[in-house]
Amino acid sequence: MDLKAFFKLSYGLYIISSVSGDLDCGCIANTLQQVTAEPPMLSIALHKDNRTTRAILESGKFCGAVLTEEADMNLIGAFGFQTSEKFDKFGGFSSERDENGVRYVTDCVAARYSCEVVDSVDLGTHIMFIGKVTAAETLCNDPVMTYDYYHRVVKGKTPAKAPSYKGEDVKADEPAPAKASAEKWQCAICGYIYEGELPEGYQCPICGVPASKFEKIG
Numbered sequence: 697m698d699l700k701a702f703f704k705l706s707y708g709l710y711i712i713s714s715v716s717g718d719l720d721c722g723c724i725a726n727t728l729q730q731v732t733a734e735p736p737m738l739s740i741a742l743h744k745d746n747r748t749t750r751a752i753l754e755s756g757k758f759c760g761a762v763l764t765e766e767a768d769m770n771l772i773g774a775f776g777f778q779t780s781e782k783f784d785k786f787g788g789f790s791s792e793r794d795e796n797g798v799r800y801v802t803d804c805v806a807a808r809y810s811c812e813v814v815d816s817v818d819l820g821t822h823i824m825f826i827g828k829v830t831a832a833e834t835l836c837n838d839p840v841m842t843y844d845y846y847h848r849v850v851k852g853k854t855p856a857k858a859p860s861y862k863g864e865d866v867k868a869d870e871p872a873p874a875k876a877s878a879e880k881w882q883c884a885i886c887g888y889i890y891e892g893e894l895p896e897g898y899q900c901p902i903c904g905v906p907a908s909k910f911e912k913i914g
């Protein structure tokens with residue numbers, strides 16, 4: 697099979713959020729799409745290991761927010777490369793709570809759709825949720841982020857749990873093993889730890905941010 701053929705599919709970039717008890721959850725996804733108009737319904741496929749997936753299974757609700765081209769790695773990294781369990785993803789960004797009690801980011805977001813799950817499909821690694829849209833709102837008219845723009849201009853990476861993840865883009869940038877050293881640097885965006893002196897022009901192999909986003913932790 698020609699796996700490169702899958703690169704020809706186009707996507708956007710979205711924050712999918714939900715709520716689990718008192719915990720607001722959210723993650724980055726590229727596979728949100730409208731599947732019917734009457735009634736308006738959306739589908740989203742999320743990895744089973746995502747905390748947000750569990751929250752949607754529990755609450756039966758999710759909100760999809762469309763990112764604009766202004767969204768940077770601080771926002772995408774927070775929602776794409778961290779877990780809601782250990783990290784307050786919404787802290788530092790403006791947000792609202794929708795009619796279903798689901799929090800959604802309003803920074804760099806063009807529109808949001810609040811959904812109630814009407815069906816789900818077990819796809820092995822992922823679950824596809826079909827959501828009936830109960831509220832929708834345009835937040836701004838800035839150009840929306842495409843997945844292509846994210847890779848080309850923002851220079852972002854594909855999280856390992858994305859439905860379209862191929863693996864090779866992370867491996868290609870994997871640095872040579874560092875020599876034993878007391879120095880330790882941590883990526884402020886995704887939490888990746890690099891041991892040793894940071895090489896010039898270094899980029900995080902997980903989320904793609906430059907060395908300037910690393911903080912010395914040892």
Ligand code: FE
Binds near residue numbers: 885888
């Ligand atoms: Fe990183």
